[in-house]
Amino acid sequence: MDSINGKLNRGDEHFRLLNQEYSAWKEGAPWNLTPERSPDARRFVLGIQFKSLPDFLRWGLILGEALYNYRCALDYMVYWLAQIQSGEDPPPGHQRLAFPITSSDEAFQRSRNKLGELSIPVQTAIEELQPYASDGDVAEHPLSRLRELNDQDKHRVLQVVAFSLQTAEFEFEGLESSEVLISINDQVLAESDWLAAFTFPEPHLGPDLAASMSVRLALVDEPVPRKAVLEVLSGIRQAVLNSVNILKEFESN
16 A cells, blocks of 8 residues: 555645645735726726736646546556455556546446456446446546546646636625626636626726635636636545545455
């Protein structure tokens, strides 16, 4: 288990590093809000200008390292169990051993050769961990995202951006939010862009700019609405840990 834990710990190191650098960048007040009001004061556009940009290439590399190590931990787990069950090092068929991540039963059956001579109970446990075996959207399952993003990272650096509105709680003096037509920019934000637009039923000063607002660290290729990278990575980490802990129970079998 030492090598498996080593990969998990290494993935966690990169996860923490990405989170720390992103948090430090945000805390440095890297943007200015630029409000614009229409002449009749019934439309208000809230813009944003970034004063400093992070090293997105570095963040993409850090993210890729975290994903790689979490993916390796799963493969290492299969290899480790094959060693234990066969009593051989390397175990039989060691060149093919890997943890399959599949989107359908048919795909899993085609991938069984990756499990070598592992016992039926272990193979069944791995099958039950597959994305298609769970409830919900298979494509959004954390292990599906791990496979997808890790495969992308093999060919090019993951394109990380910090330009997508994450949270905003707008307040309007004398009006309920339901009385205001609010449009949110859900696209990747440019260095200077609009965040939100508000249309009021009557002339108004606009939203309280002291409201809570933040931008998410997202991927360029992520479909709208973009999920925060750190949330996706957290889900992947938890799914990998869960898989390792379940398979670890077969150590004595």
